[in-house]
Amino acid sequence: MITACAALALALPFDGYAANWLMLDASEPEDAPAFRGSMAISIExxxxNDTPLLAGAWKGQPDQFNRFAPRFVDGEVLQIPIAVAGAHGRLxxxxxxxxxxxxxxxxxxxRDLNGYYGDVVHPLDASVTWNRIPHARLRVGLLRQPLGDEALAPEQRHVNLSHVTQQIVQERYFASDGSVNGDPNFDLGPVSAFRDIGAQVFDVFNMGPWEHTYALMLGNGTGVEPSLNHTGIEKYLYWSSERIFxxxxxxxxxLKLYAWSQSGERSLKVGPSQVNKEFERRRAGLGATLRTGPWSLAGEWIEARGMIYHGPDGGAIPGSISNDGVLMAGYNVLPESKANGGYVDLGYRVQEALExxxxxxILHRGTDSANTEIQFQGVTIGGSYAFTRSDRIVIDYQFRRYEAPRLDAGSPTNVLLDGVDDRVGIRYYHQFSF
Structure with a gap:
């Protein structure tokens, strides 16, 4: 739901599915200058329909699924989700x-460390790469994680990310599992933005028409915020093989085939007594992308274990008080649960500017128990039009169907999920380099 979290890398134009995003983000062409600035802004x-909650202790109050991040104040928003400025170069x-x-x-x-929006600007990238080690470039600093294509691509193909990338790959940080009433358990600082602070060894190998790329990375596991607590070293593996046409x-x-994995540990307070424990957080994915002529196709399947984000109590806005005045809604985390899901994304370029x-x-979340499993399905119809190289608009309509597949259709959970609306999204991008 946090649509701006796949922030633009440095305003690269998005034109293809089969591109080597890892290398485009981490390296510079031989004719690159010592300094090149970029700026990008989007309006969304x-x-x-802003349908309220249909069941539960917060019945009649706003449904967070039908409102929009980051503040969830309305079922209709006009906002500036992303404004990015940066520089890159070759020395x-x-x-x-x-x-x-x-x-x-x-x-x-x-978002600040107290839960919400105290920071005006936050660092997004700050890395240097040493390119003189044969077959092993070394990159250090704050950089994009070597994950799947939806996380690596500098611009989103749609207004909203797929459910599995948004909820399972994009990391949110919490102090508690949310089991204590009266604590809204707001996020601890920013989302990961598909980034981490660490060191990455990577390179590309060309073998005839094939291009092979690898990356090995060790990170803090704290995303873009180094002051967050972390319990160990985060480990990343990435490989892609692409047949270039x-x-x-x-x-x-x-045609590109790729695989990736991420693993580490997280500290979380759990249970009624809020005992602090450490839990594994593992993510892994397999994917493929294709672009040939006017057609493009992308697909990925992702498996997850541990630290599964499980949404707010009763679907209510965190901090909301129940109708009987007894409960306070807060975010929940399933520290030892599992999830899996994926997407298939088909594109057709009608003309050079129009696709x-x-x-x-689909996302299966909390799959180890009938009481926690939720299935999220989305069908998104949309397109994009590039007015110029610097100006582009994306328009989407998303049909959403959510359910608890192992509970009765008349259960409170499924009645609540029946109230999830479809949504429409429009995002306009303007970007330029100097």
Whole structure:
């Protein structure tokens, strides 16, 4: 639901599915200057019917699913989700490259450590790469995690991410599992923004028409906020193999197969006595992307274990008091549960500037128990139009169906989930380099 969390890397134009996003983000071409600045801003409109909760202790109050991040104050929003400024370049005859960027706007990256929006601007990228070690470039700093294509791509293909990427891959940080009444258990600072602070070894190998890319990374596991508590080293593995058909950069045609994994530990207070314990957090994915002529196709399947985000009590806005005045809604985490899901995203370029898209995505969350399992399904119909190289608009309509598949249709959970609305989204991008 936090649509701005896949923030633009440095305003790269989004033109393809089969691009090598890891290398485009982490390296510079041989003719790159020592300094190149970029800025990007987006304006977003989203709306639902704002149907209130249909069941439970907060019945009749706002349903968080039908409102919009980051503040959840209305079922209709007009906001600036992303404003990014940064620079990147090539130094010492290419021995060293760098990337720096900061982000502002109505998004969950600028959230402060007290739970909400005290920061005006937050660092998004701050890394340097040493390119002189054969077959092993070394990148250190705050950088994008080597994950799946939806997380790696510098712009979103749709207004909203797929459910599995948004809820399971995009990390949110909490102090508690949410089991204590009276504590809304707000987020601890920013979301990860698909980034971490650490060191990454990576490179690309060309073998005829095939391009192979690997990345090994060790990180803090704290996303963009180094002051968050962490319990160990986060480990990342990435591999992709792409059969290149032709073209260059974001616009090239090809078939790419990739796999990735992320694993580490998190500290969380659990149970009525809120005992502090450590839990595994594991994520892994397999995916493929294709672009050939006017057609493009992307798909990914993701498995998750541990630290599963489980939404707010009763679907209410965290901090809301129940109708009987006894309960306070708060966020919940399932520290030892599992989840899995994926998406298939088809695009057709009608003309150079116009592309239409159809995406189906599904998420099975909390699968180890009938009482926690929720199935999220979305069908998104939309498209994008590029007015110029610097100006682009994305329009989507998303059909949503949520249910607890192992509970009766008349259960309070399924009655509540019946009230989840479809939603419409429009996002306009403007970006430029200098």
């Amino acid at each position: 409109y989203q709306a639902s 010492l005859d290419g021995a060293l490259t760098y990337r720096v960027a900061g982000v502002a706007g109505d998004n969950a990256i600028v 032709g073209g260059m950069g974001p616009k090239r045609d090809g 239409v898209r159809l995406r189906y995505d």
